[in-house]
Amino acid sequence: MTSRKVVSFENIKVACKNCSLSTLCLPMGLSPDDVERLDSIIKRGRPYHRGDHLYRGGDKFHSLRVITSGSVKTYSPNEDGGEQVLGFHLPGELIGLDAILDDNHNCAAIALETTAVCEIPFTQLESLSSIMPSLQHQMYRLLSREIGQDTEMLTLLGKKxxxxxxxxxxxxxxxxxxxxxxxxxxxxxxxxxxxxxxxxxxxxxxxxxxxxxxxxxxxxxxxxxxxxxxxxxxxxxxxxxxxxxxxxxxxx
Amino acid sequence: MTSRKVVSFENIKVACKNCSLSTLCLPMGLSPDDVERLDSIIKRGRPYHRGDHLYRGGDKFHSLRVITSGSVKTYSPNEDGGEQVLGFHLPGELIGLDAILDDNHNCAAIALETTAVCEIPFTQLESLSSIMPSLQHQMYRLLSREIGQDTEMLTLLGKKxxxxxxxxxxxxxxxxxxxxxxxxxxxxxxxxxxxxxxxxxxxxxxxxxxxxxxxxxxxxxxxxxxxxxxxxxxxxxxxxxxxxxxxxxxxx
DNA sequence: AAAATGACTTGATCCTGATCAAGAATTTCT
DNA sequence: AGAAATTCTTGATCAGGATCAAGTCATTTT
Known part of the structure; x- marks a missing residue:
């Protein structure tokens, strides 16, 4: 067996460059080299099952997460025991952005079905974005998009x-x-x-x-x-x- | 008159380091040197009067803006002629973050009274944040805070x-x-x-x-x-x- | 397979806040 | 200053959607 060219199925699957979501996801618009560097800090864990929490309100924030398969509900527990559902997230979507502010998750995220995610340690992402202007720009854009989506939702809830x-x-x-x-x-x-x-x-x-x-x-x-x-x-x-x-x- | 030490009132007023809002504003947490560098890209124009638009939906985005005095309403014009008010902004608050996504203002901002603002050209801010990790971090925090505020508002409109x-x-x-x-x-x-x-x-x-x-x-x-x-x-x-x-x- | 549990649907009624309408107070215009 | 236009307040009525209640269907448990 020639070891050089043999790559296992798993190795192919877990790299951003081979991921079908890359045009929707964080790597969107990055050069192949940059994608490679981003890829190097991304962690891929075991999948979550329906009802598993990705994080809870109050958890320490360390990583942003991208859904790669399945779906996730984010919600904000409110004082009186109830909750406000904040969003439903599909593959390619980034969650956890609200936790950057104070390194703390104020919201929670729960798997609605069997769900896989990529974890992106934020400190490393931040360092990387310092030396990769295109990644920094992409981060600003994603944060901005999230704000835009929230304001659309405000119109929906306020007027519709x-x-x-x-x-x-x-x-x-x-x-x-x-x-x-x-x-x-x-x-x-x-x-x-x-x-x-x-x-x-x-x-x-x-x-x-x-x-x-x-x-x-x-x-x-x-x-x-x-x-x-x-x-x-x-x-x-x-x-x-x-x-x-x-x-x-x-x-x- | 010894010119060296004489500084006009205007010169004192317009620098971030002399601004009483700096603890609430973009310079929050930056070192004096960093504040100085940030300061160098900031533009301060003439004040707006009640009813003047700072920007309108569809305007090309070039600068984030910080209110320095007065107050501003942001709103999103919706299809059927009406509008959704998105926020009321006081001195120290940063507006325009939603426009980063596509270099276009999707919302509008209008002065509610006589209002002064600092303009921060975004391209320059981005370059600066690439070489100033603390500024980059501050930007991420501000964007994240905006998202958090929006989600609070979602709860308000959805449940209250x-x-x-x-x-x-x-x-x-x-x-x-x-x-x-x-x-x-x-x-x-x-x-x-x-x-x-x-x-x-x-x-x-x-x-x-x-x-x-x-x-x-x-x-x-x-x-x-x-x-x-x-x-x-x-x-x-x-x-x-x-x-x-x-x-x-x-x-x- | 029967029973239990939980999700969804459907119906009846109620209530919060919208809408309609008019008047009072304030600001703007001439 | 007087007139006109706004803005705000108050009252009366209406309606969209919440709540209450019961039943149906689907899924899980035993």
Whole structure:
């Protein structure tokens, strides 16, 4: 056996340069050399199972994390025992950015299904970004993007009706699945109705009723976690908040 | 006149090292030398008047801005002509972070009163942060803080009642004025009731009624924009969402 | 397979806060 | 100063979505 050219399957899989997510992820836009250097500080652990915490509120912050497979819910435990769901994260997405401020996780992250992640020790990432302007720039961009996404969410929670919120939620998943090479119109949601409601500032019952209504209106077909979007353009109209979508076909 | 030691008032005023805000602002935690270097890239223009835009949605992004006096509202124009108020910014606060992503302002910023700002050209800031690890770290922290603040706001809009929202709003100003050396209990709000309502996801009328009610309950005294908080501890109880505050003295 | 558990749906009712409407106070304009 | 335009307040009514309650379906346990 010639050892030089033989690489095990595992070795191929775990490098950024071989990762199908690299165009969505931290290495986005970096040169191959830079990707290699970034890769050298990344740790890949065993996968998490459904319900496992990646980190909890109060945990010491050491690493940012990128989901590589599966999905994750982040949430902020609030004083009175409840929680606010902050986001649902798919492969390629970076979590933990809010913990940089004081080296402490103020939020928690939990696996919604079997989930693998890359861990990026932040101190090392910071050092690396000092000597790699493109990485520094990428970090600024990712942090900025997170802020932009949060402000979109503020608009959603501050101004949108229940149906606009759910339509927006579904289209967000549609777009993100599409980006990742999956169907934009046929997918499984890994979170419960309760979690969707919490995230969108709605009661479970409202979410359930809306799914039923959207199905009655032929916007989608839904069966438990399996969603098939049947009229994406009209979902976009609903998100716009214009009542054009309503008036053209109101109720059922 | 000996020219060496004579410095004009203006020269003193415009340097970070002489600025009373430096402990709240970008220079926070930097060494005097580093502050000096940061200072060298900062531009200080003429003040804005009430209603002037610092930037508009769609403007090309070139600088982050720090408010040095006055106050600023940031908002995101939404499709149907309306707007979502994203924040009210006081001296020492940094705005424009959301524009790093694509070198474009997606939001707008407008002066609520006569307002002075420092402009920090982002390209130069980025170069500087490459060679000044402490500045880079500070930037990461500020971006992370912004994310944390946004997620707090998500909880507010997703879960809190109208009275919890207004109490939270007032205490936020109370804390920020206090940090800046002003009274925590006696201040002027520079924004209109309409803008408060928009920010908090409430109708103007609701905001107005809540002010009246809070006054009836001796939580505060309000006259137009002038607010005097009379029972800060109870306002904190209200924010907690526990109905302890309600039950102890309901309505008036 | 039966029972238990938890997730989801559906229906009935209630309540918070929106909307509509009008008047009062303040600021701006001429 | 007087008129006009805003902003703010207050009252009356309405509605979207929460809450309460019960039942259905799916999954897990024994």
């Amino acid at each position: 009706s229940a149906e606009e919120r759910l339509a927006s939620f579904l289209l967000s998943f549609s777009e993100r699945f599409k980006q990742r090479g999956f169907s934009a119109s046929d997918f499984f949601l890994s979170m419960s109705r309760h979690e969707i409601g919490n995230y969108l500032g709605l009661a479970v019952e409202t979410v359930s009723r809306l799914f039923t209504r959207f199905q009655d209106e032929s916007l989608l077909h839904v069966e438990r976690k399996h969603v098939q979007l049947q009229d994406i353009p009209r979902l976009y109209e609903i998100v716009q908040g214009s009542d054009s979508a309503k008036s053209s076909q109101s109720r059922g | 009642s109208a009275e919890e929202r207004l109490a939270s709003f007032l205490l936020s100003f109370s804390e920020r004025f206090k940090q800046r050396g002003f009274s925590a209990s006696d201040f002027f709000l520079s924004m209109s009731r309409h803008e408060i309502g928009n920010y908090l996801g409430l109708a103007v009328e609701t905001v107005s009624r809540l002010f009246t009610r809070f006054q009836d309950e001796s939580l505060l005294h309000v006259e137009r924009k002038h607010v005097q908080l009379q029972d800060i501890p109870r306002l904190y109880e209200i924010v907690q969402g526990s109905d302890s505050a309600k039950s102890s003295q309901s309505r008036g």
